[in-house]
Amino acid sequence: MTIEKPRVRFAPSPTGTLHIGGAHTALFNWLWARHTGGTFVLRIEDTDRERSTKEFEQSILDGMRWMGLDWDEGPDKEGSYGPYRQSGRMENYKKYADQLLASGLAYEQDGAVFFKVPEGKLITFDDAVYGHIEVMSEKASVNQDGTIKDIVIIKKDGMPTYNYAVVIDDHTMDINTVIRGEDHIINTPKQILIYQALGLEPPTFAHLPMILGKDKKKLSKRHGATSVFDYNDMGYLPDGVFNFLALLGWSPRSGQEIFSREEAVELFELSSVTKKPAVLDMDKLNFVNQEQMKRMEPHKLLGVIRPFWTKMGLKPETFSDDYLASALHTMGGRGQTTIEVAEYSDYFLSFDVVRERYDASEITEEKRPLLKKFYGELTEKCAEWTPEAMEIFTKEWIAANESSMKEVALPLRWALTGRKVSPGVFEVAAQLGREECKNRLNYYNLLG
C-alpha cells in the first residue's frame, strides 16, 4: 500500500463569517497539510441559495488570511479539481444521483431525490481521532419517532444536500483525509452509506473536539465574538489566536505552549489530538496573546499597535517609526492585548493624555521645593540621558540630600506619564527625551 500525501479541505458555507469554531477546524486542516507536505483545499459550500452570500464568502477568505492560513486550491486559486464552489459542480451531483437512481438505490418523490437507507448493515469506520466507531444502518438516519428516514440528496430546488454533496465533492476532488468538527461524527455513517452505494472508497475521517463556551455549550453568538475579526478589534493578534486555537484539543509532545506557525507545523500530529470538548478560556487567550507580542520585533509590533493608537485619537504619524518602536520596546511586555499596549503607552505620544489624568494633590506643596531642586539638577546636570546614568545620578543625589528613591521617582513618574504604573521611570524618561521631560516637569512647575 502506498502512502499518499494528504489532500485535506476546509469547506465552510458562506452563510456567516469565519467564527472561532470554523477557524479551529481550518487551522487543524492547514496544520496537517503543511506538516505532511500535503494539499490544503478550500471549498465553498454554497448550496443553500437562501442564505449564502458573496460577502460572507469574502469575509471567510479574509478571515483565513488574517489567521495566516493559506490554501493551495480554492475559489480564487483554481487547481485541477475546480470549480471550488459547490454551485459550480452541479453536473457531478446529477451524474451520481442518476447512477443511484438507475441502480434503484435512490428514488424520486415530491420533486426531490431520496437515497434509500438500507437496514441491517453495520457501518464502521476508524476515526483518526476517535478510533473505531460503528452504527447500524437503520440508526444512521431516523425520524424523531425513531423510524428510518431516507436521506434527501437532491432538494426540490435542484440543489444537492450537505450529506450528499460532501461525498461527491470529496470523492471528485480526491480528498483523502476529512478533518472536521465532532458535530459531524453523527453524519459520517450517512455519508459512508452513500460512498458504499456508489462503490467508492471513503476517505480517512478525523473529527476534532468541539469548542464550548464558558457555559459548556456549543459556541454561539451568545458567547460574544463571532468573527475572527472581532478578535482583532478586541486586541488579539493573528499569532495569538493561532497559537491559542492550536492548543485547544492538541499540545506538542514537548509541552511547549508558546510557538510560532513554523514550530506548530513542525510539531503537529493528528494522532495526538484529544477527544474531550474544550472550553474556550479567555484568560489563556490573553496570556498567549501577550507572549506572542513579547516575541514580536518592535517594528513589527508597531504595525499592529499603530491603528489602536489612532483609534484612541493619538497621532502616531507625527513620530518616527524608530521612536515608536523604541517606545513599545520600553513597555517591556506590559499589556495583554494590543488595546492595552496602546493605552498603557499613550504618554509616549501625547502630553495631553497625561494632563487629563494628572492630579495636583498627588504632589504636596511641602515636597515641591525638594523635587524642583532635584528635577532641575537631573535635567541639567545628568551627563547622559540614559536610564543607567539617570539612576546613578539619582542614587548619588538622594544620598547627598537625605532623600529616597521613592520620594523623587514616584512624583517623576506621575508627572511624566500621569500613571502610577509604568516601566522603570528612568527608561520612560530616556525614551521621552531630555527636552520633553523638561517640558512636562516645567508645565507642572517642578523644575527648579
Add this chain to the structure above:
RNA sequence: GGUCCCAUCGUCCAGAGGCCUAGGACACCGCCCUUUCAAGGCGGCGACACGGGUUCGAAUCCCGUUGGGACCGCCA
C-alpha cells in the same frame, strides 16, 4: 425520547498497567525584586466522577451508573 461521542486540578493539556505520594500551563493566592506593576523571579492552593470487575499491581483495560456534549431539517 432516540442515536452517537466524551469523562484527570475552576480552565487547557501530560499521562498509552508499575517511573504517579498524578506533571505542566492559565487563572487565583502568597513572598521576593524594585521607584511602581500591568514587567521579572520563587512558592502555594487545586483533579484521576462513582461503583463493580480483570491483574501481583489501574488515572491507564472491561462492564455498569452518573454527568456533560453533539445530532435527529429538502441548513451546512
